[in-house]
Amino acid sequence: MATESQDIETVTTNVATGQPDNKTRRYDRQLRLWAATGQNALESSRVLAIGATATATSVLKNLVLPGIGHFTVLDHRTVTPEDAGNNFFFEGQKSIGKRRADEAVRLLGELNDSVEGKADQANIEEVLSNNPEYLLQFNLVIAHNLDAVLLDKLAKFLWSDPSYPTLMVVRSAGFLAEFFIQFHEHTVIESHSEAMPSLRIDKPFPELYEHAMSLDLDNMDPMDHAHIPYVVILIRALEDWKKAHGGNPPKTYAEKQQFKKGIQAMKKKHDEENFDEAEAQAYRAWTETTVPSEISSLFQDPALSSLSPSSPPFFHLLSALHKFTLQPPHTLPLTSTLPDMRSDTKNYIHLQTLYKRRAEEEKKVFKSFISKDVQIDEELVDSFVKNAHAILVMRGKRWGEFDEDSAALANSLVISPRETATHLALSANSSQSLKSAAPPTAESLKAQVQSIVGSGVELPEEQLDAAVGEVARAPTSDLPNVAAFLGGMVAQEAIKMITKQYVPQKGYLVIDMIDMWTGPTGL
Amino acid sequence: MLASVNGNSSSSDWPGRYYHVDQVLDTPGPRTDPSFLAGDGVKDFLRNQCKILVIGAGGLGCEILANLALSGFKDIHVIDMDTIDISNLNRQFLFRPKDVGKPKAIVAAEFVMNRVPGVKVTPYYGKIQDKDEEYYMQFNLVICGLDSVEARRWINATLVNMVDPENPESLKPLIDGGTEGFKGQARVILPTITSCYECSLDMLNKQTAFPICTIANTPRLPEHCIEWASVLEWPRVFKDKKMDTDDPEHINWLYITALKRAKEFNIEGVTWSLTQGVVKNIIPAIASTNAIIAASCCNEAFKIATSSAAYLNNYFMLIGTEGVYSYTFEHEKRDDCPVCGGQTMDITISKDWTVDRLIEMLVERQDIQIKKPSLSTPTKQIYFQAPPQLEEATRPNLEKKVSELVPDGGEMTITATTLPFSLSLRVKYA
Numbered sequence: 001m002a003t004e005s006q007d008i009e010t011v012t013t014n015v016a017t018g019q020p021d022n023k024t025r026r027y028d029r030q031l032r033l034w035a036a037t038g039q040n041a042l043e044s045s046r047v048l049a050i051g052a053t054a055t056a057t058s059v060l061k062n063l064v065l066p067g068i069g070h071f072t073v074l075d076h077r078t079v080t081p082e083d084a085g086n087n088f089f090f091e092g093q094k095s096i097g098k099r100r101a102d103e104a105v106r107l108l109g110e111l112n113d114s115v116e117g118k119a120d121q122a123n124i125e126e127v128l129s130n131n132p133e134y135l136l137q138f139n140l141v142i143a144h145n146l147d148a149v150l151l152d153k154l155a156k157f158l159w160s161d162p163s164y165p166t167l168m169v170v171r172s173a174g175f176l177a178e179f180f181i182q183f184h185e186h187t188v189i190e191s192h193s194e195a196m197p198s199l200r201i202d203k204p205f206p207e208l209y210e211h212a213m214s215l216d217l218d219n220m221d222p223m224d225h226a227h228i229p230y231v232v233i234l235i236r237a238l239e240d241w242k243k244a245h246g247g248n249p250p251k252t253y254a255e256k257q258q259f260k261k262g263i264q265a266m267k268k269k270h271d272e273e274n275f276d277e278a279e280a281q282a283y284r285a286w287t288e289t290t291v292p293s294e295i296s297s298l299f300q301d302p303a304l305s306s307l308s309p310s311s312p313p314f315f316h317l318l319s320a321l322h323k324f325t326l327q328p329p330h331t332l333p334l335t336s337t338l339p340d341m342r343s344d345t346k347n348y349i350h351l352q353t354l355y356k357r358r359a360e361e362e363k364k365v366f367k368s369f370i371s372k373d374v375q376i377d378e379e380l381v382d383s384f385v386k387n388a389h390a391i392l393v394m395r396g397k398r399w400g401e402f403d404e405d406s407a408a409l410a411n412s413l414v415i416s417p418r419e420t421a422t423h424l425a426l427s428a429n430s431s432q433s434l435k436s437a438a439p440p441t442a443e444s445l446k447a448q449v450q451s452i453v454g455s456g457v458e459l460p461e462e463q464l465d466a467a468v469g470e471v472a473r474a475p476t477s478d479l480p481n482v483a484a485f486l487g488g489m490v491a492q493e494a495i496k497m498i499t500k501q502y503v504p505q506k507g508y509l510v511i512d513m514i515d516m517w518t519g520p521t522g523l
Numbered sequence: 524m525l526a527s528v529n530g531n532s533s534s535s536d537w538p539g540r541y542y543h544v545d546q547v548l549d550t551p552g553p554r555t556d557p558s559f560l561a562g563d564g565v566k567d568f569l570r571n572q573c574k575i576l577v578i579g580a581g582g583l584g585c586e587i588l589a590n591l592a593l594s595g596f597k598d599i600h601v602i603d604m605d606t607i608d609i610s611n612l613n614r615q616f617l618f619r620p621k622d623v624g625k626p627k628a629i630v631a632a633e634f635v636m637n638r639v640p641g642v643k644v645t646p647y648y649g650k651i652q653d654k655d656e657e658y659y660m661q662f663n664l665v666i667c668g669l670d671s672v673e674a675r676r677w678i679n680a681t682l683v684n685m686v687d688p689e690n691p692e693s694l695k696p697l698i699d700g701g702t703e704g705f706k707g708q709a710r711v712i713l714p715t716i717t718s719c720y721e722c723s724l725d726m727l728n729k730q731t732a733f734p735i736c737t738i739a740n741t742p743r744l745p746e747h748c749i750e751w752a753s754v755l756e757w758p759r760v761f762k763d764k765k766m767d768t769d770d771p772e773h774i775n776w777l778y779i780t781a782l783k784r785a786k787e788f789n790i791e792g793v794t795w796s797l798t799q800g801v802v803k804n805i806i807p808a809i810a811s812t813n814a815i816i817a818a819s820c821c822n823e824a825f826k827i828a829t830s831s832a833a834y835l836n837n838y839f840m841l842i843g844t845e846g847v848y849s850y851t852f853e854h855e856k857r858d859d860c861p862v863c864g865g866q867t868m869d870i871t872i873s874k875d876w877t878v879d880r881l882i883e884m885l886v887e888r889q890d891i892q893i894k895k896p897s898l899s900t901p902t903k904q905i906y907f908q909a910p911p912q913l914e915e916a917t918r919p920n921l922e923k924k925v926s927e928l929v930p931d932g933g934e935m936t937i938t939a940t941t942l943p944f945s946l947s948l949r950v951k952y953a
Contacts, residue, residue: 018778018794018795018796019771019774019775019795020795020796022609024796025609025610026609026610026612026613027613028610028613028796028799028805029610029613029614029805029806029807029808029809030613030614030807030808030809031796032704032796032800032805032807033704033705033807033809054543054593058814061616061810061814062809062810062811062814065612065613065614065616065810066613066614066809066810066811067613080539081537081538081539081540081542082539082540082542082543084537084540085537085539085540085541085542085543085544085593086542086543086544086593087593088589088593088638088639091638092638092639092640093537093640096537110619111616112612113620174546174547174552175547175552175822175832191845192844193845227741340743340744341743343741343743344740344741345741345742345743345788345789345790348741348743349743349788349789349790442553465553466553466554469552469553469554470552470553470554473546473547473550473551473552474543474546474547474550474552475546476543476546477542477543477544477546477547478543479543479544479547479594480543480544480590480593480594480821481590481594481818481819481821481822481825482818482822483818484586484589484590484814484817484818484821485814485815485818485819485822487811487814487818488810488811488812488813488814488815488816488818489811489815489843489847491810491811491814492705492809492811492812492815492843492847493847495809495811502705502843502844502845503844503845503846504846505846505847506846509846509847513819513822513832514552514554514826514832514833515554515833515851516819516822516823516835516839516851517849517851518841518847518849519849520846520847
């Protein structure tokens with residue numbers, strides 16, 4: 001035993017270890033989702049929460065834990081007995097009478113030493129009137145159940161310039177809630193899509209084609225035959241098929257079945273699993289490798305026609321991609337990642353090397369199309385090429401636009417009645433609280449909804465009754481579980497906006513925690 | 524027993540404390556069941572009588588405890604067998620760096636009691652299997668935030684077994700949550716009435732298992748090299764010395780060993796982090812997803828305890844990678860569920876299958892997944908994993924054909940020490 005444990009020590013002290021530092025260990029479980037690039041983006045982000053409600057502190061908690069750079073809580077009020085009862089970031093009675101911003105920042109700050117927190121006692125109303133530029137020091141602004149007039153003012157200000165911070169509007173009443181992300185433009189390279197890039201089996205590059213055709217399948221050692229990767233099998237099968245079918249790949253259902261049978265017939269022994277795998281992957285042979293329509297539609301993006309050296313790097317890369325696809329073979333740059341497949345080490349690594357080399361060459365070609373007037377980080381180029389099949393450009397809307405568009409509302413009420421009815425019930429709740437101090441009733445909310453959508457629009461009675469009734473039941477209730485749920489949802493979307501990874505939600509995401517559903521409207 | 528634990532917990536309440544929660548407890552909504560008695564009765568039950576058990580004080584557990592306390596549950600018990608690790612701190616928000624190494628259940632309970640006045644949280648630092656039916660019988664509700672399939676199956680089967688049709692109190696609603704990265708699910712199980720955890724076993728993601736011949740002979744991926752280091756090289760070099768995946772020295776040895784093999788085969792991509800991920804089977808975990816799922820679970824607990832709204836029937840699934848996608852549906856009960864179905868499961872196997880081959884199937888089949896099963900028929904023992912003498916005595920049967928031991932249409936009972944139920948199989952031969 002003694003010698004064995006010594007073994008470990010000798011090995012570990014002699015070789016430089018890759019053992020992570022404390023920070024990497026702390027963030028390990030999230031780095032596996034968004035890697036160092038995402039973490040760096042988080043760490044340089046600055047987030048503002050307007051109002052230390054239970055929902056707002058829940059959102060902040062889920063941003064402080066993964067390590068955003070800075071957060072400010074803007075709140076001029078003091079902690080009431082009601083606040084002290086439903087917010088985990090107040091200390092019960094001890095916090096009553098103290099400043100909400102101070103208490104929240106103190107208790108949120110404890111969650112992560114590396115995050116900077118700031119309490120600001122300014123009144124948002126005054127900030128918006130006297131010094132709205134204050135908001136520009138942040139990347140992201142979160143407003144929960146903010147007074148409708150102030151919210152409108154805030155949203156319009158932040159919308160007034162595309163470079164201004166993203167706004168996340170959150171509203172809730174009892175078991176019902178929604179959130180909306182206001183942004184002009186959001187581009188994503190690392191969408192973490194599950195879509196697989198093409199392996200170009202139908203359009204093999206010369207080295208791949210030569211390799212596939214050079215193998216002598218008939219006289220091969222049986223062991224080697226059982227280790228031919230499916231990529232090679234499919235290239236061969238397709239080549240044979242095309243010879244017999246006037247140069248065409250299998251097209252009809254019957255032809256595709258026949259093609260699969262042909263693959264099975266290539267087996268030497270019935271248990272050659274690599275051929276079964278080739279059959280399962282046969283669609284890769286008959287699916288023509290082209291530029292996916294979601295990507296080619298991006299080439300029409302207005303940002304490309306007005307490209308200048310000051311345009312974001314994403315659009316310079318998109319422009320280079322467009323030029324790349326105009327060249328034969330009219331595809332996206334080749335992927336350098338080969339999925340695992342039944343094979344032996346030698347065959348697989350050889351194939352992998354062919355893909356890697358070719359991908360490198362195509363990347364060089366891609367780079368030659370990047371405007372010489374811009375400097376783009378090498379890693380960003382690599383990432384763009386690697387994810388070229390799944391990049392995204394999203395364009396958002398201004399908060400409030402939906403409620404001003406009677407036709408869009410009428411349409412949404414038909415397509416997604418429960419989501420739209422719930423959204424409108426929440427809209428009615430916030431606009432009604434302005435008009436009267438009396439609590440809203442189901443009837444008054446319904447009338448308000450009708451006035452938002454316009455008198456001619458028919459409302460889905462069942463869904464609307466369900467929604468306005470719940471809002472009237474608890475119009476000012478920030479329920480702990482709903483706050484916690486929103487805290488998770490809004491933080492998740494904030495992380496996607498900040499890291500520019502994964503795909504954020506468009507429009508309003510509406511939540512009903514009675515029947516426990518979520519769904520979008522106003523897309 | 525109940526009274527002494529509870530005391531008069533409302534003494535710490537202050538006017539306005541439950542302003543938010545009371546809005547939904549003082550008035551029914553349009554969809555609330557008519558049996559809901561708004562007002563003091565339901566508040567008294569929630570705050571002075573209801574006793575709830577939380578299983579797990581980790582990513583979900585921390586969130587669950589905080590939510591329950593704020594919702595007004597005052598008698599909360601929590602079980603967890605783990606201690607705090609530095610990698611927990613990115614989401615398990617009741618823990619601080621100074622708590623690393625301490626028991627999760629105890630630290631979490633103390634934190635919540637300090638933060639939310641008048642709430643009593645009773646921790647148990649240990650395994651759920653340490654407790655008996657009498658213990659579980661004292662609770663009105665059970666919420667699970669676990670990362671282990673085995674533990675979930677155990678508590679699920681235990682709660683199903685506890686149901687006595689003569690005694691409605693014996694039916695304990697089980698609310699179960701789980702997360703993986705941006706994905707998660709929450710569900711409500713009414714033991715014997717709705718589908719249970721075991722009914723849905725086939726919904727679990729299949730774990731990637733690499734064939735041993737790939738690992739030994741034809742590695743292609745960095746993962747294959749890591750598996751080689753941990754599955755083959757470690758026991759060869761260190762014999763009986765147990766690998767401790769929490770020991771960085773051990774992970775380092777595996778990393779270096781895997782790296783050498785990868786170099787030898789020209790395989791790229793072996794890193795420390797990947798090595799740790801593969802050998803510990805690490806699942807990505809973030810605060811936000813845990814918050815969503817824990818809130819869903821606690822919302823159901825609140826609705827069940829108060830009847831203020833209908834509870835989930837019975838499964839909520841969330842995928843947060845591409846926008847927010849969720850799906851709410853009723854998962855169906857399985858008649859041949861070994862825990863709650865009561866019907867014998869029919870399987871058809873080849874006449875040539877050995878007992879060993881059958882065991883392999885029992886381990887692998889998605890809807891069975893019984894590790895280390897013991898097999899018997901009403902008249903004889905076929906194979907027993909333990910005790911050692913019995914294992915030795917029944918071992919020769921492993922090579923025999925099942926068809927020589929069990930007649931066509933004959934029944935077989937499968938048990939495992941880790942699972943508090945047995946599976947009845949009716950075997951037919953193809």
